[in-house]
Amino acid sequence: MSVEAGNHDDAARLDDDGRLRRTGNMWTASAHIITAVIGAGVLSLAWAMAQLGWAAGLVSMVIFAAISYYTSTLLAECYRSGDPVAGKRNYTYTEAVRAILGGGKVKLCGAIQYANLVGIAIGYTIASSISMLAIKRADCFHDKGQRNSCRSSSNPYMILFGAVQIVFSQIPNFDQIWWLSIVAASGVPRWSTRWVCLQTLSAACFLVSVAGAVGSTAGVIGSAKQHRPFSGSTS
Numbered sequence: 001m002s003v004e005a006g007n008h009d010d011a012a013r014l015d016d017d018g019r020l021r022r023t024g025n026m027w028t029a030s031a032h033i034i035t036a037v038i039g040a041g042v043l044s045l046a047w048a049m050a051q052l053g054w055a056a057g058l059v060s061m062v063i064f065a066a067i068s069y070y071t072s073t074l075l076a077e078c079y080r081s082g083d084p085v086a087g088k089r090n091y092t093y094t095e096a097v098r099a100i101l102g103g104g105k106v107k108l109c110g111a112i113q114y115a116n117l118v119g120i121a122i123g124y125t126i127a128s129s130i131s132m133l134a135i136k137r138a139d140c141f142h143d144k145g146q147r148n149s150c151r152s153s154s155n156p157y158m159i160l161f162g163a164v165q166i167v168f169s170q171i172p173n174f175d176q177i178w179w180l181s182i183v184a185a186s187g188v189p190r191w192s193t194r195w196v197c198l199q200t201l202s203a204a205c206f207l208v209s210v211a212g213a214v215g216s217t218a219g220v221i222g223s224a225k226q227h228r229p230f231s232g233s234t235s
Contacts, residue, residue, distance in 0.1 A: 078090060078100060
């Protein structure tokens with residue numbers, strides 16, 4: 001009797017594919033989508049808006065928002081093969097392409113994915129080295145004055161960031177490490193060392209986000225007062 005009860009409990013904790021039952025909802029999915037879409041997009045948003053202007057910039061944002069919505073809907077439809085409710089789950093892009101299209105398109109999808117990963121890694125490596133170099137130059141200007149050139153190479157920072165990437169890429173299930181998941185705090189005993197570390201990290205991230213938002217808003221207001229984008233020409 002106890003064995004049957006144990007099997008029933010195990011089955012209740014598992015999904016139809018034998019994995020642990022998913023507990024996500026619309027809010028958690030939206031949070032993942034927001035962090036994925038906004039993460040790198042905001043880095044070039046200000047520059048793109050400055051190049052396109054208010055009219056073309058807003059139109060472009062609406063168009064790409066529609067494209068993002070369409071592709072996300074398409075991905076949701078491709079999550080299961082066959083029956084949309086009980087069909088086989090496709091956990092990766094490659095599995096979805098293999099189940100729906102098949103043939104050489106699977107290899108093409110894999111090649112595009114790896115090329116995209118290489119491009120993203122290169123982009124973040126360059127961006128991180130530029131950011132670290134900017135911090136170093138700011139310190140140099142503070143110590144030696146604005147007239148000092150404070151020239152320095154970004155190559156050491158690229159190498160450092162690449163080395164860190166290589167080290168962390170060797171860690172299995174990196175996304176499941178407890179200290180990387182703020183959501184995991186709900187299952188951690190209150191006032192334990194792990195709980196305090198998570199709360200401290202969460203507070204630090206929140207303060208950095210607030211400071212960045214305040215700084216960005218102040219910059220936009222100051223720029224608007226200076227350039228008056230919605231006013232007519234006074235010349």
